[in-house]
Amino acid sequence: MKKTDARILAWLEKVCPDHLWEPIGGDLVEQFHLNSERRGSSYARWKLLKSVVGFLRPAVLFRKDKYHRSTSFNSVPMLYNYLKISFRNLRKQGLFTAINVFGLAVGLTASILIILWVSDELAFDRFHQDSDRIFQVMENRYGSEGTIHTAENTRTPLLPLLDANFSHHSGITRVWPGRLLLQSGDKGFYEAGIYADADFFKVFSFEEVAGVAASAFTLNNSIVITEEVAKKHFGNESALGKSISTDSGDEFIVAAVLSNIPEQSSLKFKFVIPFDYYFQRNKSWMGQWNNLNVKIFLKLNGGIDKKDAILAFDELSPIEPLGDNASFFLRPFTDRHLYNRYNNGVQDGGRIEYLQLFSFIAFLVLLIAAINFANLSTTQSIKRLKEIGVRKVLGARRKSIGIQFAADSMVLAFAALIFALVMTALLLPAFGTITGKSILISDLGVQSVLWIMLTTIFAGALGGLYPSVYAARQSPLSSLRNNENATGGGRLRKILVSLQYISSTALIIGSLVIYSQMEYLLNEDIGLSKDRVIVMPLRGEARVRTEFIRTQLEANPSIDAVSFSFTSPVDFGTATSSVEWDNKDPEETASFSYFSVDYNFEKVLGLKFKEGRSFETERSDDTNIVINEAAAQLMFPGQSAIGKEVVIWGRRRGVVIGVVHNFNFRSMRSQIPPLIIMLKAERINNLIASIKPSSGWEPIVEELSEIHSELGSFYPFEYSFLGQEWEKLYSSEQRLSKLFNYFSSLAILIATLGLFALSAHSAQQRLKELSIRRVLGAKVGQLVLMFNADFLRVLLFSSIVGAILAGYFLNQWLSGFAYNMELTAIHFVIPPLTVLLLASVVISFHALMASLKNPASILKED
Amino acid sequence: MKRHYLGEFEELVMLIVGVLADKAYGINIVEEIAQRFDRQVSLSAVHVTLYRLEDKGYLESNLGEATPIRGGRRRRVYNITAVGRAELESSQIKRAELWQLITKAGKS
Structure with a gap:
């Protein structure tokens, strides 16, 4: 028989089921010999080829194994043995098992929480009957x-x-x-x-x-x-x-x-x-x-039909007046809650982007956890190669070993799921306070449950894949020799680890930048001194006794300035487009925010004048106005606005007496709109007062409470701080930023757990190598360095890729804000460095432990 | 149990297995058919038929010994089961009855 013939046979052996192969192969060889004796070798080859092709039929290729049915005879004791060995292994590798299950459970918990949150958000406004027709x-x-x-x-x-x-x-x-x-x-x-x-x-x-x-x-x-x-x-x-x-x-x-x-x-x-x-x-x-x-x-x-109705509605515009x-x-x-942002007339996202972002994070965390699980299960199963070898020698088939390992990993995955459900239930109240929602675990929809189950199965399968497919295929000889090189999978593990680190680096950079942006928005000098201002709503009689209140408060030494206003100085919605001035472009339809105040407002709010002056009691400023820079720019570009006449609502004719520097009175997502400040144009609703920098809040609150009771008002006593109201504008973003922080910490936790276990494994695998190196004179420090270099190469690469990805997405996110912090190198260097440092500590620890062992005790076994 | 009917080729293979006694395995069956009937059948067809007959319970098999001519591979040797034998016999009886009817008709 020549090489070609042997190759034909080897090829058929690959596709032929194991349990049929031996007699088939034998028959083919025997037939070949008979034929070559009768009619020569080329005829025999031709016949062999024909026979081989003949065997390529479903009845052969897909035939189930019926010769080994006898194994079911002792399957119960066998299952018991599987379980016993599994538990022994889990106990022996206690730390690994704990890390493994815990890591996956944490990942699952995080994604269950996110799924709960996202499905709650998606259900907004859908409880109305026919909500899709509203x-x-x-x-x-x-x-x-x-x-x-x-x-x-x-x-x-x-x-x-x-x-x-x-x-x-x-x-x-x-x-x-x-x-x-x-x-x-x-x-x-x-x-x-x-x-x-x-x-x-x-x-x-x-x-x-x-x-x-x-x-x-x-x-x-x-x-x-x-x-x-x-x-x-x-x-x-x-x-x-x-x-x-x-x-x-x-x-x-x-x-x-x-x-x-x-x-x-x-x-x-x-x-x-x-x-x-x-x-x-x-x-x-x-x-x-x-x-x-x-x-x-x-x-x-x-x-x-909805579409027809929308078309019919669009035809109503333009509307006459x-x-x-x-x-x-x-x-x-139903789009009101989630798709609430428009840019130049086009729907441009909104809250839905956060949902997408968090779904993506849930996916990432889960991916990291699943990879972790797979990596750890794989390294654990490599330790069981000898067991596989012995089982094979004793007659176990590839399939039964595969099933054993797959089941092992599946059981662990489901243990993690149960653990995750318990954790979710325990964490939900805390999660509720962060998100400001009360979500129950029973709110999980069928779809979400299926999704979670699928993920668990996926993680379990991924974890069981390597041992059940690859390790089970090893010949008993090489598995008994416990030859690490024969087990392979090292490169795959490295790819998986780098995937984990790319994701976690990106997440950490993301949370750092989002957090700094929030801090920036809250602490940035918005042009008014919000942190020293208290606001008290005035009601009933208090509204007409403003002078009494003013004299009372001004007598208090800790109070800096007192004024009154129509609305709170931040986030007021009053605006009008009925503003006329000389040379106004007839096409101009800009709407002006307006704010109605009493004397001294600029002192209370700490506003600075660019030019002109504020309202003064000695002059007749009743219909005069103060505007901000944006308004001055809009109405009188390139010239001084002071002294210009402006008519508001067609009846309030006044002169611009001052221009204040722009200050933010709305969410900093938007540009500062043009603003007109009028003197007592509407009824007074609020008292605004500022305290001296040296003073605390107590004296002023006490004073206000006294005034409140002095006025004999039966209205409840209420007050608020401007700083708080400002923060309220960002409360949803702050919440999300907090959540983001938590989830990215989880991601790095899981990834580090994984690295911890992986480097421990690697140190153990290379114990002999390290020992030999030491015998030959390597210092412990050198060994630790060498070990680090191996891992850090991969991690460095991952960090760079992660940073690039994060930079791209964050740039897009930041461009949604009118005011954004600058992305600096620090944001992209610190997180990866932290990750690398953390990883290095973990790796060095294991390398050190391995290097410090006595080489003699390790090498004596061979 | 569901009753299976024997096909022509199936019956032939079973008979050959019976004839070869303890030497009934794939290539041997092919050779035997070739010798006795001058009929070329493919090895794979014989194998598949053997599987099917085994599934039906008419044949049983064991792994035999390995020989050098087979490249050290063992052969799977087939034997007729009791059920298989009964089936063959009943088929034989049915045919004999039919033959008798034919010869009678031919005589008259």
């Missing part, structure tokens, strides 16, 4: 430079117009927020609520506890309250028909009680009062087309 009317406003500004606040008179011209809705409502003191008997509580049209309850389906909300607003003096409010006022009595009065003295009759508004509602309120009630009292400004205030929601009626300045479109209500 839409919000959005407005696009066109600026003179071709810019488009998209807003959800729109115009009050729009509703009757839409109601008349758009017939495809089964309900349309305006919503305007209000904070009122609700009183019944001797009880009074401030509550945040809304004014809404009667259709509100047709559009939305908030659950009723008592009464019928849909017919509640037939009378203008009806009020709908939530269960919580009803309990506070009427205890366990039925609230229906009871009367509640507000600060203005008007009485309302409770027409329906709603169960408390679900957390997953983007509309939050404690009471609803008919919109018309508010409108009648504020017609003068609300009735105007150029004021932006209410939000409008509608529900499509059942008869029309606005012309080309604005157009309106429908946004799905």
Whole structure:
């Protein structure tokens, strides 16, 4: 038989099932010999080829093994043996097992938490009936430079117009927020609520506890309250028909009680009062087309296709009084929470990006954990090569060894899952405080459970893959010799480790940058001294006794300055486009934020004047204004704004007396808008006061409390700090930043655990090598260095790749902010260095332990 | 138990296995058929048929000894089981009955 023939046979052996091969191969060889004796070797080869091809049929290739059925005879004792050996191994490798299970459990816990959070976010606003047919009317406003500004606040008179011209809705409502003191008997509580049209309850389906909300607003003096409010006022009595009065003295009759508004509602309120009630009292400004205030929601009626309705709606624009300045479109209500950012008229992400980011992190953490699990299981199984060898010698087949190892790893993976579920349940309350949600583990949907199970199985399979496929295929001889080179897999492990480190480096850089950006936003000099300002809402009599309050407070030595304002100095939503000045471009539709204050506001807020002066009591500044740089730039580019005449709302004619440096009064995600500061243009709602730098808060709070009781007010005593309100603007980002920190610490923890175990393994594998090196005169330090170099090469590479990836994504994230910190080399150097250092400590530890052993005791075995 | 019917080739292979007694294995069966019937059958066809007959319970097999001519590989030797023998016999009886009917018809 020649080489070619042998090769043909070897090839068939590869594809032929093991249990059939021996007789087939034997027969083929015998046939070959018979044929070559009869008709020569080339004929024999031809016949051999023909026979071999003949065997390539399903009945041969896919035939199940029926000759070894006898193994099932002792399978129970065998299984028992598997279990016993497994447990012995796990116990013997106690530390590894613990690290292995713990690492995977931590990874699973992190992803379960993220899955819970993400599915909670995705369920926002979906509890309404036919939530997919509820839409919000959005407005696009066109600026003179071709810019488009998209807003959800729109115009009050729009509703009757839409109601008349758009017939495809089964309900349309305006919503305007209000904070009122609700009183019944001797009880009074401030509550945040809304004014809404009667259709509100047709559009939305908030659950009723008592009464019928849909017919509640037939009378203008009806009020709908939530269960919580009803309990506070009427205890366990039925609230229906009871009367509640507000600060203005008007009485309302409770027409329906709603169960408390679900957390997953983007509309939050404690009471609803008919919109018309508010409108009648504020017609003068609300009735105007150029004021932006209410939000409008509608529900499509059942008869029309959504796409057609949206098209029909788009055709309504332009709307008569606005012309080309604005157009309106429908946004799905369920998008309100997650897709809330628009850039120049185009939907541009929003909160959904965080969901995507966190889903990605969940995936990464899980990947790191799974890789870890696979790596550790693999190294553990290499230690069991001798066992595999003995089993094979005693007649175990490849398959049964494969199954044994796969099952081993699967059992460990599921142990980790159980551990993870317990951890999740324990961590959920803490997780709830960070995210500001109350999530239960029972909120896990079927899909999420399946996904988690799949991941566990995946990790288990990955961990069992190497030993069950590769190690089981080894010939008993080489596994008994316990030859590390024969086990291979070293390169694969290195690739997996570097994947882990790429992910963790990127995550650490990410959390560092996100954290610094948050710090930057909170601590950056925003142009006003927010940290020294206290804000107290004024109500009832206090509102007219401002001079009394001012004299009282100014007498207090720890108080620096006192003023009053219409709104809180940060995040106020009041804006108008009704501003006229000389040479105004007729196309210009810019809207100006406005802020109504009393004297001394600049001292309280620490504002600095670029030019001009502030309002002064001695002069008649009543209709004069102060503007910010952005407004000056917009109205009077290239010239001084001082002394220029400006008309606001068509009736307030005044002169610009001062220009203040830009200061931030909104989230720093956006640019500073043009601002007009007016003197007492609207009623006073807030006291704002600043303390002297040397003073603490106590004296001023005490003073305010005294004034409060002196005015004999029955209103609750409330105050807040400007710094806190500023932080509130970032609360969601801060929460996310915290979460991000936690998850990336987890990632690095898992990855380090993995490295710890891997380097321990490697040190053990190379024990003999190290010993020989020592005998030949190597110093311990040199050995540790050598060991480090081996690992650090891989880690260095991973760190660089991780840093590049992180840099790319972070740049994109930061560009979403109008004000962002600069990415510096430090952000990209420190985290990888920390990782490398940590890794090096771990590796050195094991290398040192291995090097310090007595070479004689290790080498004597051979 | 479901009753299996024997195909022509299956019956032939079974008979040969019976004839070869303790020497019935793949290539030997092919050679025997070639000698007795001058019929060339492929080795793989014989193997597959043997598997099928074994599955049906008509044959049983054991690994035999290895010989140098087989490259040191063992042969799988087949034997007829009791069930297989009964099946062959009943098939034989059925045929004999049919033959008798044919000869009678030919005579008359």
